[in-house]
Amino acid sequence: MTNKQNKQTILIAGATGNIGGGAAVALAKRGARVVLLGRFPDKLRIRMNLVRIALSEAQIDYQDTDIAMLVVDFSDMGSVKQAAVEAMNRFPMINGLILSVGVLIQKGPNILPSGHEVMFATNVMGPFLFTQLLLKRMQQSDGLVLHVIKKSYKEIDWEDLESISNHNTDTAYNRTKTCNRVIAAELARRYSGKISSVAFNPTFIIDKSDPELAKRWPSGLMGLIWRLATALLAKPPTIAGEPIANLVLSYQDRRAINGAMFKLDKRIEKPDKAMNDEVLGKRLWDELVLLTGLMAE
Secondary structure (H helix, E strand, C coil), X not given: CCCCCCCCEEEEECCCCHHHHHHHHHXXXXXXXXXXXXXXXXXXXXXXXXXXXXXXXXXXXXCXXXXXXXXXCCCXXXXXXXXXXXXXXXXXXXXXXXXXXXXXXXXXXXXXXXXXXXXXXXXXHHHHHHHHHHHHHHHCCCCEEEEECCCCCCCCCCCCCCCXXXXXXXXXXXXXXXXXXXXXXXHHHHCCCCCEEEEEEXXXXXXXXXXXXXXXXXXXXXXHHHHHHHHHXXXXXXXXXXXXXXXXXXXXXXXXXXXXXXXXXXXXXXXXXXXXCHXXXXXXXXXXXXXXXXXXX
């Protein structure tokens, strides 16, 4: 067991989801202090209890402070800023940040009071802003940012970055996940030698025992497809959790994996179109700085 002085503090955005939840258990079992981030306090408390149960079943001792929660709404930049301040106040050292935020909302575009589209704000803007606000703290520990991504690629439409004017749910969602890959690579380039950034493809992960699973499926034919895919193809959260824990905790020199993409525990050597385009990376980064209000701070 990692002793208290050497215990790494890992923040997990999207901790109430399948991938984030699997990562929380795997990291906690290896002695990390896990901080679960999410929008709903009740769901965070349930997830915290599930982590405690997993540790108890594995007969692993832990302190109450080893499992914490932080409420944040990634679609609301004010909430993101407040959460970043709270994280800085509560955690003197932040060794890792897992960004497993990925909402898919039907019947859009769904416009927030801020004027932003909810999927783009939640999946792209919020995680980007939160990361930026924690960068100085993470540099103190050679921190690692792990971006959970999706394999599919969707061209970024600079005239309609948030998929508002010409909205298709799948296209809009896949575009946000492409943005995650682009930012993972751009962060690696800009902060090389200070922190490390990797992209992680978890494959198809679903907790089939989740009592609320059916509520998340879309209606009609798409819902039927999701049900069949879940029954035939989905893997349990541990399949993603273990390799995430390996990436976050196993490398003494995280620079060895900076800028890399992984599919579970396999490093992908084939060049990635989204991650290798430096012009694309710089442009998206600059756009997000403006959209999130970082320029004004």
